[in-house]
Amino acid sequence: MLRITELRLPLDHPQDALRPAILARLGIADAALRGYTVFRRSYDARRKSAIVLIYTIDCEMAEEAEEAELLARFADDRHVRPAPDTRYRPVAQAPADFAASGRPRPVVIGFGPCGIFAALVLAQMGLRPIVLERGKAVRERTKDTWVLWRRGVLEPESNVQFGEGGAGTFSDGKLWSQISDPRHLTRKVLDEFVKAGAPEEILYVAKPHIGTFRLVTMVEKMRADIVALGGEVRFGQRVADLRIEDGQVRGLTLADGEQLRTEHVVLAVGHSARDTFAMLHERGVRMDAKPFSVGFRIEHPQSLIDRARFGPNAGNPILGAADYKLVHHAGNGRSVYSFCMCPGGTVVAATSEPGRVVTNGMSQYSRNERNANAGIVVGISPEDYRQDRSGGGPVSPLDGIAFQRVWESRAYELGGGGYLAPGQLVGDFVAGRHGDALARDFGSVLPSYKPGVTLTDLAEPGNGSLPDYALAAIREALPAFERQIKGFSMADAVLTGVETRTSSPLRIPRGRDFQSLNVAGLYPAGEGAGYAGGIMSAGVDGIEVAEAVGLSLLKPGG
Ligand code: FAD
Numbered sequence: 001m002l003r004i005t006e007l008r009l010p011l012d013h014p015q016d017a018l019r020p021a022i023l024a025r026l027g028i029a030d031a032a033l034r035g036y037t038v039f040r041r042s043y044d045a046r047r048k049s050a051i052v053l054i055y056t057i058d059c060e061m062a063e064e065a066e067e068a069e070l071l072a073r074f075a076d077d078r079h080v081r082p083a084p085d086t087r088y089r090p091v092a093q094a095p096a097d098f099a100a101s102g103r104p105r106p107v108v109i110g111f112g113p114c115g116i117f118a119a120l121v122l123a124q125m126g127l128r129p130i131v132l133e134r135g136k137a138v139r140e141r142t143k144d145t146w147v148l149w150r151r152g153v154l155e156p157e158s159n160v161q162f163g164e165g166g167a168g169t170f171s172d173g174k175l176w177s178q179i180s181d182p183r184h185l186t187r188k189v190l191d192e193f194v195k196a197g198a199p200e201e202i203l204y205v206a207k208p209h210i211g212t213f214r215l216v217t218m219v220e221k222m223r224a225d226i227v228a229l230g231g232e233v234r235f236g237q238r239v240a241d242l243r244i245e246d247g248q249v250r251g252l253t254l255a256d257g258e259q260l261r262t263e264h265v266v267l268a269v270g271h272s273a274r275d276t277f278a279m280l281h282e283r284g285v286r287m288d289a290k291p292f293s294v295g296f297r298i299e300h301p302q303s304l305i306d307r308a309r310f311g312p313n314a315g316n317p318i319l320g321a322a323d324y325k326l327v328h329h330a331g332n333g334r335s336v337y338s339f340c341m342c343p344g345g346t347v348v349a350a351t352s353e354p355g356r357v358v359t360n361g362m363s364q365y366s367r368n369e370r371n372a373n374a375g376i377v378v379g380i381s382p383e384d385y386r387q388d389r390s391g392g393g394p395v396s397p398l399d400g401i402a403f404q405r406v407w408e409s410r411a412y413e414l415g416g417g418g419y420l421a422p423g424q425l426v427g428d429f430v431a432g433r434h435g436d437a438l439a440r441d442f443g444s445v446l447p448s449y450k451p452g453v454t455l456t457d458l459a460e461p462g463n464g465s466l467p468d469y470a471l472a473a474i475r476e477a478l479p480a481f482e483r484q485i486k487g488f489s490m491a492d493a494v495l496t497g498v499e500t501r502t503s504s505p506l507r508i509p510r511g512r513d514f515q516s517l518n519v520a521g522l523y524p525a526g527e528g529a530g531y532a533g534g535i536m537s538a539g540v541d542g543i544e545v546a547e548a549v550g551l552s553l554l555k556p557g558g
């Protein structure tokens with residue numbers, strides 16, 4: 001197979017223009033090309049009136065000798081190369097009698113993208129994992145989540161953060177990632193998603209997304225696959241304690257008191273498992289405070305973003321709803337950037353703790369809601385949030401959680417209770433207006449957050465919704481973003497607070513064998529442990545951790 005990269009065609013090219021373009025690029029006759037597949041399709045929208053599609057194409061020649069001849073002819077052309085083999089190969093396989101050997105089974109804690117892929121790969125290796133998930137199965141979980149959004153009643157064990165599918169279930173389902181991927185594990189993730197019912201296009205579009213409805217059925221299908229391969233998936237099972245003896249995991253205890261024996265634990269609990277982090281800290285598992293970001297969600301009309309990005313091509317179905325990615329380095333030294341942008345989506349209540357408000361964003365596959373939303377967040381470091389204000393001792397790994405809680409509780413208070421979120425019009429925020437000068441009603445942009453948004457002062461002097469340095473940096477960034485997206489700082493755009501769960505506030509370091517640095521048999525994984533940021537990277541990390549568990553379990557004497 002031979003791969004052509006950077007094959008450029010106009011946005012409106014006819015479907016059948018691809019084959020002639022390939023033949024022309026390679027300088028071959030039609031009969032020489034047996035077939036081709038589109039490996040990737042992206043676009044270049046720098047010239048809005050002349051948007052170009054950019055293809056990566058894998059070509060199969062009628063004769064093998066022809067491929068060798070072409071590769072020799074294009075030896076100096078970096079855009080014609082042998083296609084890499086992206087097939088996934090398992091690193092180990094359990095012997096048929098493994099189940100009867102009486103060895104304790106590996107346990108996966110958490111059934112988000114990381115836990116799902118860890119469990120799937122363990123099951124595919126014949127290692128019959130047990131998955132323990134604190135939340136409910138995805139359909140029941142969906143109902144609980146809607147109760148929060150519609151009626152303002154939170155179920156602390158079943159919400160946007162907790163339950164089957166993890167934090168990624170009620171999301172935009174964006175599937176791209178910038179991780180280095182020499183083993184093509186992102187392809188394994190996409191292939192498994194397609195097998196589970198995702199649209200085939202996720203295999204080739206440059207920025208694939210799935211949307212919430214489809215994710216729900218896909219997660220169920222992947223669970224069924226794991227069970228069919230001998231795995232077990234249990235819901236409503238919160239892991240409350242770990243049994244560690246002489247630096248080795250020996251078992252764990254569930255919240256209902258049940259004890260399980262195991263020597264291999266994949267810890268894929270996500271960034272919101274605050275009680276679990278506290279338990280691990282108490283048990284002496286090494287963990288470090290790490291930087292994360294805080295800010296607001298911003299909403300604009302999606303049509304404004306489409307026009308700014310695609311000009312006269314706004315609305316073209318191949319381009320879909322436009323996204324953006326923005327960064328501003330503020331005068332006070334802080335970086336402000338857009339986070340988890342959801343074209344044509346909604347802002348969601350994403351708290352997992354009573355009396356706290358947290359925002360995030362989601363969309364459906366169609367991305368056809370009226371508003372575009374994104375987090376506009378400011379990077380902060382452990383030095384910003386250390387609880388020991390004297391700065392004398394080391395920052396505690398749990399300090400970031402305490403900091404998040406302060407601002408999430410403040411948001412609840414500013415919203416007026418019942419999980420209403422505090423909001424402010426961008427015009428008022430940027431102008432630094434307070435008190436009676438603030439707008440009392442929304443303008444042309446109606447916020448989508450449910451159960452609702454209370455217009456308030458997000459930046460009241462000395463009593464704001466975030467630390468002053470974060471408010472100042474965001475106030476400076478919004479007009480600066482206007483230079484990249486015309487209309488971005490429009491007066492009617494809405495800020496809704498607060499966005500605090502952007503990534504884990506701590507990291508659980510692990511060695512080259514993927515095990516905790518001081519507890520053998522404990523495999524910190526995914527976003528909660530600081531090894532992923534998004535669905536794709538969490539899935540890839542789950543695969544790699546499962547491979548490490550498999551190799552450890554199946555090594556002679558392992
Ligand atoms: P999680 O998905 O957080 O899963 C952890 C699981 O562990 C949870 O189900 C939890 O219930 C369980 N758990 C926790 N503690 C315990 C315990 N003690 N015992 C048993 N179970 C436990 N990323 C993208 O790439 N694209 C997007 O479009 C996108 N949109 C998002 C939208 C929203 C609203 C949210 C909240 C997140 C979004 N993300 C998105 C981020 C993405 O969802 C996460 O990066 C990803 O889910 C992390 O995967 P994970 O498996 O590491 O952790």
